[in-house]
Amino acid sequence: MSNQPILISQALASFDALWSPRIVTRVNDYDVRVAKVEGEHIWHAHDDTDEFFLVLDGELHISLRGPEGERTVRLPKGAVFTVPAGTEHRPFAPSGAAILMFEPTGTPTVGDRHDEVPAHVDATTGHVLDV
Amino acid sequence: MSNQPILISQALASFDALWSPRIVTRVNDYDVRVAKVEGEHIWHAHDDTDEFFLVLDGELHISLRGPEGERTVRLPKGAVFTVPAGTEHRPFAPSGAAILMFEPTGTPTVGDRHDEVPAHVDATTGHVLDV
Numbered sequence: 504m505s506n507q508p509i510l511i512s513q514a515l516a517s518f519d520a521l522w523s524p525r526i527v528t529r530v531n532d533y534d535v536r537v538a539k540v541e542g543e544h545i546w547h548a549h550d551d552t553d554e555f556f557l558v559l560d561g562e563l564h565i566s567l568r569g570p571e572g573e574r575t576v577r578l579p580k581g582a583v584f585t586v587p588a589g590t591e592h593r594p595f596a597p598s599g600a601a602i603l604m605f606e607p608t609g610t611p612t613v614g615d616r617h618d619e620v621p622a623h624v625d626a627t628t629g630h631v632l633d634v
Numbered sequence: 635m636s637n638q639p640i641l642i643s644q645a646l647a648s649f650d651a652l653w654s655p656r657i658v659t660r661v662n663d664y665d666v667r668v669a670k671v672e673g674e675h676i677w678h679a680h681d682d683t684d685e686f687f688l689v690l691d692g693e694l695h696i697s698l699r700g701p702e703g704e705r706t707v708r709l710p711k712g713a714v715f716t717v718p719a720g721t722e723h724r725p726f727a728p729s730g731a732a733i734l735m736f737e738p739t740g741t742p743t744v745g746d747r748h749d750e751v752p753a754h755v756d757a758t759t760g761h762v763l764d765v
Contacts, residue, residue, distance in 0.1 A: 508713040511688075528716045530686040530736055533664070535714060555661040557642075557734075582639040583666060585659045603688075605661055605736055 517634045523625035525632040534608045541599035547614030554586045561600030566593045648765045654756035656763040665739045667760050672730035678745030685717045692731030697724045
């Protein structure tokens with residue numbers, strides 16, 4: 504973990520890959536990750552953990568499947584949202600977005616249950632930031 | 635916990651108090667808090683938890699006391715930094731700032747060890763957001 508502040512803009516400028524988070528810092532046993540996203544992720548669920556999203560740029564949509572059916576929330580720049588543990592969800596960003604996530608270290612990007620993983624989605628627990 | 639996205643700008647517009655965090659969402663047993671700050675906080679330490687800062691606006695300085703003496707990090711808008719558990723630190727913002735913090739629910743703003751708390755610092759575990 505860096506003992507100096509990290510500029511999110513520099514972190515985002517250090518990579519191009521979509522749906523492929525970089526770990527910018529750790530807090531106890533949690534990761535703070537940033538990612539560039541565009542198009543669709545996959546339907547997936549994290550059985551044992553909530554997942555926090557902050558939209559840094561652009562707009563992120565998250566579809567959610569709950570007891571009352573399916574709904575979609577839209578997060579413009581500067582919005583925060585937590586997907587509850589166990590909730591099937593699918594992030595997508597028609598025009599692209601940059602996001603910050605907060606979740607336990609080791610949490611896979613595709614969750615514990617998920618659709619088939621297409622080539623454009625990186626199934627990872629996050630990559631080391633190289634700035 | 636809201637089941638709708640929350641705009642950080644609206645959360646910040648809902649209160650004026652300085653050094654008095656509002657909880658915008660929860661992630662498992664962690665809080666995501668936002669605060670307006672200006673001037674000096676106090677020297678304090680959280681014995682059992684790291685503390686994450688993201689500067690949303692303005693500039694935050696954090697002085698830190700470590701084995702090698704005292705140093706100060708400066709976080710401009712868009713910077714992230716984690717204060718390690720047990721590290722004495724003092725946030726200050728000469729010209730004001732808005733910040734987002736991430737820490738275990740119940741973490742006191744003045745830590746487990748601290749200097750005398752002056753009137754302008756709210757000793758709290760965070761307030762409910764009213765938007």
